[in-house]
Amino acid sequence: MLDYLKQWYNRKFSDPNAVTLFLLLVFAVATIVFFGSLLAPVLIALALAYLLDWPVSRLMNMGLSRLTASIITFTLFVTIALLVVVTLVPVIWQQSTTLITELPEMLTNLQIWLHKLPELFPAFVDQAQINELVAGMRRRAIGLGEQLVTLSLSSLSSAMSVLVYLIVVPLLVFFMLKDRDELMSHLSRALPSNRQLISQVGQEMNLQIMNYIRGKAIEVVVVAIVSFITFFSFDLRYAALLSIMVGFSVLIPYIGAALVTIPVLLVAFFQFGPSSTFTWIAVAYFIIQALDGNVLVPLLFSEAVSLNPVYIIAAVVVFGGIWGFWGVFFAIPLASLVKAVLTAWSSGIENTIYEAKSTN
Known part of the structure; x- marks a missing residue:
């Protein structure tokens, strides 16, 4: 067992760039956990x-x-x-x-x-x-x-x-x-000299985070406006409040849509009762959610939606527990970061092993 762990350690941390990337991630996570509120x-x-x-x-x-x-x-x-x-x-x-x-x-x-x-x-x-x-x-x-x-x-x-x-x-x-x-x-200048993997991951994540934040802002505005027009056309009470809630719910993948469905349907039910108007409001609301998830999100986040929903939900739970709201908000780019780190780490280690064999 000890020999296996030693081999794993030598294989994963033989490259100084991998060690630097690992230490930077540990420092970043510790800073967020202990000083996130500040x-x-x-x-x-x-x-x-x-x-x-x-x-x-x-x-x-x-x-x-x-x-x-x-x-x-x-x-x-x-x-x-x-x-x-x-x-x-x-x-x-x-x-x-x-x-x-x-x-x-x-x-x-x-x-x-x-x-x-x-x-x-x-x-x-x-x-x-x-x-x-x-x-x-x-x-x-x-x-x-x-x-x-x-x-x-x-x-x-x-x-x-x-x-x-x-x-x-x-x-x-x-x-x-x-x-x-x-x-x-x-x-x-503050980063160490052995930062090849850090630069590789940083360049990829810088573009992803920029596109993600811009895409989320557009998604919130579009979903909120479409929801308000829909609720207002049915003369639903609290249309502005509910549409803002629906808009901001897209910040929490999958879970936000499930949570905001409850107040929307309850308000519609108490206002119109079990009538055809309530049914049409529910249908219109679910059409908005379907269009958001199957049309708008793929257009805005073509790379992010390639992640499996299981990984995204797990990222929401894990990073939300560590980092609160910001962990939930950045769940998708953080999941992409983990994927990019693992890819860069594996490729860096493979390149190091290949160079060592070539030298020998």
């Missing part, structure tokens, strides 16, 4: 900088300097963000508060409808099951109320954190755009 503003700024680097590059191709292109892109981004906040946030806030106030009435109506199930389907549902289900719903409702109270008590500190983010993140984004080449030069 680095959250930097990570947000980095994601936004990746998103905005594409228009900056296009403006530079038109003959503008990086400084001028960064100023124009950053100004347009801040202007659009402020317009969205001013027009959309009040509507979302109003619909959210209305939904919370009407939630007890919805739960009461749901309990009444559930108690009718034993009469409609006596062979499949009995009263004891309904009572247990209703009791579980009450416990969850009480727990949700306690969480809302706790959230309101900590709103002051949350507001201060938001203010810090509103100041720090835009500054970081602007300087990341303006000084990208200088920052990349500093990073290159």
